[in-house]
Amino acid sequence: MRHHILLPTDFSENAWSAAIYAIKLYAKVPCTFYFSHAWTFVNTGSRTYISPTYIDTLQNTSKEQLKALRERAQFISPNSEHEFETIFSEDFLTESIKTAIKDHAIDTVVMGTKGATGAKEFLLGSNSVTVIKKVKLCPILLVPNHYEFETPEHIAFATDFNRSYGDEILAITKLAKLQKSNLEIIHINGRDDLSEGQNDNLKTLSNFLKNHPHNFNWISGKGTKKQLISTFIEENSIHLICMVNYEHSFLEDLLNEPIIKKLGYQSQIPFMVIPHIE
Numbered sequence: 001m002r003h004h005i006l007l008p009t010d011f012s013e014n015a016w017s018a019a020i021y022a023i024k025l026y027a028k029v030p031c032t033f034y035f036s037h038a039w040t041f042v043n044t045g046s047r048t049y050i051s052p053t054y055i056d057t058l059q060n061t062s063k064e065q066l067k068a069l070r071e072r073a074q075f076i077s078p079n080s081e082h083e084f085e086t087i088f089s090e091d092f093l094t095e096s097i098k099t100a101i102k103d104h105a106i107d108t109v110v111m112g113t114k115g116a117t118g119a120k121e122f123l124l125g126s127n128s129v130t131v132i133k134k135v136k137l138c139p140i141l142l143v144p145n146h147y148e149f150e151t152p153e154h155i156a157f158a159t160d161f162n163r164s165y166g167d168e169i170l171a172i173t174k175l176a177k178l179q180k181s182n183l184e185i186i187h188i189n190g191r192d193d194l195s196e197g198q199n200d201n202l203k204t205l206s207n208f209l210k211n212h213p214h215n216f217n218w219i220s221g222k223g224t225k226k227q228l229i230s231t232f233i234e235e236n237s238i239h240l241i242c243m244v245n246y247e248h249s250f251l252e253d254l255l256n257e258p259i260i261k262k263l264g265y266q267s268q269i270p271f272m273v274i275p276h277i278e
Contacts, residue, residue, distance in 0.1 A: 005031055005032070006100050006101065006104070007019045007033055007109075007110055007111070011037070011062075011069070013146075016069070021110065021143045025110075026082075030081035031082050035073070036087035038093040070084040085104075101138055106137075112144075132245060141273075143270050144268060144270070151179060151239070152181050153181055153239060155172065155179075155238070159186070159205075162197070176212060182214065184215050186229065190218050229241070238269060240271070243272075243274070244274045244275075
């Protein structure tokens with residue numbers, strides 16, 4: 001099966017770092033990677049008249065940069081079944097991503113997220129938050145700035161067991177099978193605190209994962225949920241964390257925190273957000 005991976009880029013080292021991560025993550029399987037750039041004009045000088053020729057020149061420069069990225073990626077790719085394409089868009093970032101997902105049957109969006117690498121809490125940058133909130137067509141994998149690739153031997157899935165599990169869990173298990181990863185299910189609070197409905201969802205998830213290596217982890221202690229998750233990540237050698245983007249969920253609360261909108265903090269490991277589709 002060929003995977004279709006979208007790599008939004010602003011031509012920064014941060015975006016290139018995310019592209020490298022994606023190429024290594026899917027190193028052993030056939031893939032088509034799409035470098036996409038959402039071009040917008042910003043008048044950084046004192047020009048009062050902007051000619052069409054000037055606009056064309058700027059656009060052509062970006063198209064050449066996309067071409068250079070494609071060639072650079074082809075050079076470093078370890079797999080002859082990796083293909084690289086480019087997408088130039090004049091839409092805003094979120095709209096360009098939505099269009100690319102629909103037009104190219106994208107499986108996963110992989111993009112970089114900037115922030116403070118020493119952050120002790122589990123926070124994201126504002127651009128990442130915007131994409132997560134507005135693009136709910138496929139999983140989005142956010143890669144911290146300058147993150148060095150490690151095979152994700154342990155993938156965490158944070159859940160509250162408040163909702164039943166459908167196709168969302170497939171995205172997690174597909175990645176786990178691809179990487180031969182162990183799944184670590186994280187729940188804040190103890191098992192004895194679960195309601196009848198939560199217990200039913202726990203049983204459903206347990207049955208779904210019965211043929212896949214996994215553990216259930218019940219986390220309690222002092223600190224916020226973000227702090228507890230970050231501590232678990234650090235103490236258990238977690239290489240990637242997943243959450244489902246349900247309405248009125250812990251993830252939505254996290255994304256709406258004012259501090260995230262003001263600061264550029266981020267997860268210390270790659271973070272996959274999976275949309276909930278009704």
